Amino acid sequence: MAKLRGNAIVGQSGGPTAVINQSLVGVIEAASTMPEITTMLGAQHGVQGILRENFIDLFHESKETLEAVADTPSAALGSVRKKPTQDECLQMFEIMKKNDVRYFFYIGGNDSAETAHIVNTMAKEARYELRCFHVPKTIDNDLRVTDHCPGYGSAAKFVSSAFLGDNLDNRALPGIKINVIMGRHAGFLTAASALAKTYDDDGPHLIYVPERPLTRRQFTDDVADVYNRYGRCIIAVSEGIIDSESEDGKTFTEVIMSEVQHIEKDTHGNVQLSGSGALGDWLANLLKNTLDSKLRVRADTFGYLQRSFPGCVSEIDALEARMCGRKAVEFATTKDIDGSVVLRRTAQESVYQVDIDYTELANVARETRVLPDEYINATGNGITPDFIDYARPLVGLLPTAGYFEGMRQ
Amino acid sequence: MAKLRGNAIVGQSGGPTAVINQSLVGVIEAASTMPEITTMLGAQHGVQGILRENFIDLFHESKETLEAVADTPSAALGSVRKKPTQDECLQMFEIMKKNDVRYFFYIGGNDSAETAHIVNTMAKEARYELRCFHVPKTIDNDLRVTDHCPGYGSAAKFVSSAFLGDNLDNRALPGIKINVIMGRHAGFLTAASALAKTYDDDGPHLIYVPERPLTRRQFTDDVADVYNRYGRCIIAVSEGIIDSESEDGKTFTEVIMSEVQHIEKDTHGNVQLSGSGALGDWLANLLKNTLDSKLRVRADTFGYLQRSFPGCVSEIDALEARMCGRKAVEFATTKDIDGSVVLRRTAQESVYQVDIDYTELANVARETRVLPDEYINATGNGITPDFIDYARPLVGLLPTAGYFEGMRQ
Numbered sequence: 001m002a003k004l005r006g007n008a009i010v011g012q013s014g015g016p017t018a019v020i021n022q023s024l025v026g027v028i029e030a031a032s033t034m035p036e037i038t039t040m041l042g043a044q045h046g047v048q049g050i051l052r053e054n055f056i057d058l059f060h061e062s063k064e065t066l067e068a069v070a071d072t073p074s075a076a077l078g079s080v081r082k083k084p085t086q087d088e089c090l091q092m093f094e095i096m097k098k099n100d101v102r103y104f105f106y107i108g109g110n111d112s113a114e115t116a117h118i119v120n121t122m123a124k125e126a127r128y129e130l131r132c133f134h135v136p137k138t139i140d141n142d143l144r145v146t147d148h149c150p151g152y153g154s155a156a157k158f159v160s161s162a163f164l165g166d167n168l169d170n171r172a173l174p175g176i177k178i179n180v181i182m183g184r185h186a187g188f189l190t191a192a193s194a195l196a197k198t199y200d201d202d203g204p205h206l207i208y209v210p211e212r213p214l215t216r217r218q219f220t221d222d223v224a225d226v227y228n229r230y231g232r233c234i235i236a237v238s239e240g241i242i243d244s245e246s247e248d249g250k251t252f253t254e255v256i257m258s259e260v261q262h263i264e265k266d267t268h269g270n271v272q273l274s275g276s277g278a279l280g281d282w283l284a285n286l287l288k289n290t291l292d293s294k295l296r297v298r299a300d301t302f303g304y305l306q307r308s309f310p311g312c313v314s315e316i317d318a319l320e321a322r323m324c325g326r327k328a329v330e331f332a333t334t335k336d337i338d339g340s341v342v343l344r345r346t347a348q349e350s351v352y353q354v355d356i357d358y359t360e361l362a363n364v365a366r367e368t369r370v371l372p373d374e375y376i377n378a379t380g381n382g383i384t385p386d387f388i389d390y391a392r393p394l395v396g397l398l399p400t401a402g403y404f405e406g407m408r409q
Numbered sequence: 410m411a412k413l414r415g416n417a418i419v420g421q422s423g424g425p426t427a428v429i430n431q432s433l434v435g436v437i438e439a440a441s442t443m444p445e446i447t448t449m450l451g452a453q454h455g456v457q458g459i460l461r462e463n464f465i466d467l468f469h470e471s472k473e474t475l476e477a478v479a480d481t482p483s484a485a486l487g488s489v490r491k492k493p494t495q496d497e498c499l500q501m502f503e504i505m506k507k508n509d510v511r512y513f514f515y516i517g518g519n520d521s522a523e524t525a526h527i528v529n530t531m532a533k534e535a536r537y538e539l540r541c542f543h544v545p546k547t548i549d550n551d552l553r554v555t556d557h558c559p560g561y562g563s564a565a566k567f568v569s570s571a572f573l574g575d576n577l578d579n580r581a582l583p584g585i586k587i588n589v590i591m592g593r594h595a596g597f598l599t600a601a602s603a604l605a606k607t608y609d610d611d612g613p614h615l616i617y618v619p620e621r622p623l624t625r626r627q628f629t630d631d632v633a634d635v636y637n638r639y640g641r642c643i644i645a646v647s648e649g650i651i652d653s654e655s656e657d658g659k660t661f662t663e664v665i666m667s668e669v670q671h672i673e674k675d676t677h678g679n680v681q682l683s684g685s686g687a688l689g690d691w692l693a694n695l696l697k698n699t700l701d702s703k704l705r706v707r708a709d710t711f712g713y714l715q716r717s718f719p720g721c722v723s724e725i726d727a728l729e730a731r732m733c734g735r736k737a738v739e740f741a742t743t744k745d746i747d748g749s750v751v752l753r754r755t756a757q758e759s760v761y762q763v764d765i766d767y768t769e770l771a772n773v774a775r776e777t778r779v780l781p782d783e784y785i786n787a788t789g790n791g792i793t794p795d796f797i798d799y800a801r802p803l804v805g806l807l808p809t810a811g812y813f814e815g816m817r818q
Contacts, residue, residue: 016581021811044816045581056815068811074577076813081582165717168483172425172454173490177713276693277686277710284685300712301686304586308574310808311721399719402430402477404485406465407453 003336004129005036006102008329009050010058011043012075012137013082013108013115017151018158018313019321020137023107024077025070026325027135028058036333037103046080046106047115050092055099070322073308079108083115089122096130103131105328109138109149110368113340117365120338133328134340134361137321139307141188142368145359146342150324153317153394155182155306156192160398162302163196167203167234168401174232175296176223176287177203180280182306183238187211187371189306191383192391193236195398199408203234210251211370212380213244219283220290222381227291239279239301253279277301314396320354327356340364352393412745413538414445415511417738418459419467420452421484421546422491422517422524426560427567427722428730429546432516433486434479435734436544437467445742446512455489455515456524459501464508479731482717488517492524498531505539512540514737518547518558519777522749526774529747542737543749543770546730548716551595551777554768555751559733562726562803564591564715565601569807571711572605576612576643577810583641584705585632585696586612589689591715592647596620596780598715600792601800602645604807608817612643619660620779621789622653628692629699631790636700648688648710662688686710723805729763736765749773761802 010027012020024042031037040058043049056077061069069076084092096104106116113134120132136143139155159181170177181190187209194207205226208214226233243252250258256278280299287297324341331337339358346353375387419436421429433451440446449467452458465486470478478485493501505513515525522543529541545552548564568590579586590599596618603616614635617623635642652661659667665687689708696706733750740746748767755762784796 012581016578042813042815056813058813061813065811065813068809069813070811072577072811073574075581076811076816078816079581161719162714165482165719166713168481169425169713169717172421172484172488276690276708278690281685281687281690298713299685300714301710302714303709304575304578304707305571305709305711305714308578310570310574310810400477401719402474402479402481402485404451404465404467404470404474404478406451407485407487 003036003333004102004131005038006100007039007041008037008103008105009041009043009096009101010077010105011046011049011107012077012079013046013106013112014079014137015109015139015307016074016079017137017139017307018073018154019150019318020107021072021076022070022318022321023135023137023150023325025066026322027105027107027329028061028066030326030329032059034329034333037329041099041101042077045078047082047084047088047092048080049078050095051088053095073310081111083111084118086122089119090126092119093123093126093128097128102129103332105133105135105332107135107137107325109140110143110364110366113143113361114365116340117361120361131332131336132338132361133332134364135324135328136341136364139189140183140186142186142370143364144367144369145363147345147354148343148394150317150321152188153314153396154312155189156195156391157314157395157398158306158309158312159189159192159302160195160395161312163193163204163234163236164399164401167196170203170232170234175298176227176233176235178235178237178280178283178297178299180237180239180299180301182302183210184240185210185368185370187238190236190238191371191375191387192395194383194388195391195395198401201230204236205230205233206381207236207383208241208381209238209371209376210240210242211376213242213249214380215244216286218381220287223287224291237279237283252282256282314394316394316396323356331358412445412742413511413540414447415509416448416450417446417512417514418450418452418505418510419486419514420455420458420516421486421488422455422515422521423488423546424518424548424716425483425488426546426548426716427482427563427718428559428727429516430481430485431479431727431730432544432546432559432734434475435731436514436516436738437470437475439735439738441468443738443742446738450508450510451486454487456491456493456497456501457489458487459504460497462504482719490520492520493527495531498528499535501528502532502535502537506537511538512741514542514544514741516544516546516734518549519552519773519775522552522770523774525749526770529770540741540745541747541770542741543773544733544737545750545773548598549592549595550597551779552773553776553778554772556754556763557752557803559726559730561597562723562805563721564598565604565800566723566804566807567715567718567721568598568601568711569604569804570721572602572613572643572645573808573810576605579612579641579643584707585636585642585644587644587646587689587692587706587708589646589648589708589710591711592619593649594619594777594779596647599645599647600780600784600796601804603792603797604800604804607810610639613645614639614642615790616645616792617650617790618647618780618785619649619651620785622651622658623789624653625695627790629696632696633700646688646692661691665691723803725803725805732765740767
């Protein structure tokens with residue numbers, strides 16, 4: 001069978017990351033060398049840009065522009081949170097046909113993989129010949145199959161750097177400090193806070209992830225215990241932590257929000273957890289009300305900085321993001337297949353190495369992966385050394401802190 | 410009159426910054442060359458460390474340790490928020506006498522300058538011979554006399570970098586974004602968000618500082634206007650913005666907090682504004698309730714990251730912080746005076762240059778400086794080019810963003 005030839009569309013979808021543009025540029029530069037692909041159309045704001053025929057011609061961008069874009073956080077083509085309907089898919093195929101489009105690359109997380117899967121399935125049903133490839137991207141690191149996701153290493157570097165600084169701040173002015181980290185269902189990003197620790201008494205002293213439902217009592221007891229030991233306590237809390245006393249496993253944010261205000265949902269049915277300080281403030285008040293109203297308790301919610309702060313990029317993450325973009329094009333054209341790019345760690349004792357492979361779209365679409373049990377400690381308030389071994393190579397070098405020995409006694 | 414000879418105490422006080430340790434190391438290295446100073450005692454957690462005789466001998470630290478500490482954010486000696494009473498001053502003089510201390514260096518903001526001023530005044534009354542020098546430090550940039558404060562440039566770099574990334578994030582997924590910035594009375598740090606703008610339609614589109622009391626109506630009208638123009642709106646809000654409809658000019662945070670919970674005050678009588686997402690969340694709800702409940706509105710409060718994030722340091726700020734520490738020692742010993750270090754900008758057309766000078770402690774203690782009128786626009790929702798000219802040299806180089814031309818139309 002002759003390989004498909006024609007134009008390609010690339011889009012970005014879901015929450016931006018520090019390196020999603022690396023993947024985009026990887027797609028563009030690989031496609032420009034492939035005889036199967038004539039033109040690369042950048043869809044503005046993902047599938048919405050296809051429906052509106054908002055395209056830019058990416059083969060006409062200069063090498064300088066592409067490198068500048070690759071080094072820039074957030075999605076240079078714009079992003080979108082949208083699951084196309086059956087009708088919208090048919091509409092897209094009309095537009096693709098008109099533009100002779102035979103390749104579709106979609107860079108994003110599990111919702112974006114689902115979109116690629118829907119487009120792929122519908123194209124087959126509609127007998128529209130189209131190769132669909134998903135390029136993984138998410139700071140949450142919650143995609144299935146792949147060892148880790150491009151975007152995670154850089155966000156993890158931001159989180160661990162922030163904790164390193166905050167630990168020093170809290171040593172200087174001791175108190176209880178809660179930091180709320182992104183991660184709807186998976187605790188990978190929250191767990192990365194542990195990379196900031198050098199000494200036993202360094203924060204974070206407690207780490208709570210969505211994988212372990214929590215009671216208010218365990219939380220306040222844990223904090224009291226650490227505070228009594230060190231005179232201070234730094235806590236990493238995932239925005240998605242579950243209230244184990246709620247019916248049907250609600251997040252604390254849902255419990256708080258349902259009491260006070262309307263709950264916002266996106267078109268994938270997800271409740272808004274980010275972009276609000278409510279969880280941190282509520283936990284801070286819980287500690288004051290339960291332990292001692294005079295305690296110095298502060299809460300920061302790291303928010304969107306985790307995915308967009310310029311200059312905080314893991315080198316290996318940037319490199320892998322670029323490679324994943326390139327490989328998606330290579331798999332789609334030379335292998336003539338649909339799928340999603342995955343990273344496989346090839347364990348060579350302590351040397352970090354990955355192979356780039358692929359899997360079927362159905363394996364990645366929609367469902368998410370959570371922190372494996374062996375990465376969470378027995379009491380559910382911290383992470384294990386196995387997680388550190390897993391995450392450290394993805395983050396790369398972190399800043400180090402200078403201390404006076406006399407201050408560490 | 411023979412110059413004073415003896416030992417010295419150095420302490421750090423108030424909120425840490427990215428470069429307060431540069432000033433500390435400047436004090437140590439200058440003092441080590443002065444015949445007037447025999448030993449440098451580091452007081453742990455400022456005046457509290459003096460009262461408890463918690464000292465470390467800083468002349469015994471290696472050059473490597475000193476350089477590592479200088480490059481580390483937060484206060485390596487620990488910090489404190491404490492105004493000594495008359496009795497505590499007398500107690501301190503006893504301890505100083507016992508340790509043959511004749512020099513006192515205190516690195517901090519206006520509250521710390523007040524502490525140095527109190528110690529200085531009380532020492533004179535008690536006829537205890539002591540040279541007192543204050544070394545300026547504050548991310549708020551609100552000290553009087555000095556052109557700017559060490560610590561501000563680096564915090565301003567964090568804020569403007571964060572807005573640069575957030576502007577790209579908001580371009581990708583448009584909506585209304587509120588970012589709350591530190592700064593109790595002065596809008597300098599909030600104003601620094603404007604350094605992130607390259608194009609007219611870049612955020613921040615609106616900037617609100619404590620110097621211009623605000624009505625809810627102006628806020629929602631301003632946002633609606635920008636949103637109608639650009640389909641998105643990024644807003645920089647100082648944590649200290651004043652509700653112009655409140656009695657006696659309360660901050661919005663005070664108005665919100667007084668409705669819902671107990672207000673925390675430190676020993677200087679300041680209400681807690683930082684370490685809570687309440688203001689951002691309240692403003693986000695105000696916009697949804699007033700404009701459209703379906704709007705995508707998010708609020709981030711940058712919090713303590715602004716003063717402690719490692720690796721986000723302005724080079725000129727680090728250099729000046731170091732020089733201010735050195736000069737404090739030089740002034741106290743060779744000029745045999747008390748005072749506070751100040752930076753004076755020597756206008757040489759467009760070339761940035763400063764001289765390091767001093768002023769009396771009374772000129773800096775307690776009172777603060779706010780943004781000059783000429784830095785705030787006429788409508789009170791933005792800053793002027795004059796401010797950009799003032800702030801840019803203090804921040805130094807910022808990251809740049811790569812764009813596709815086709816996405817800017």
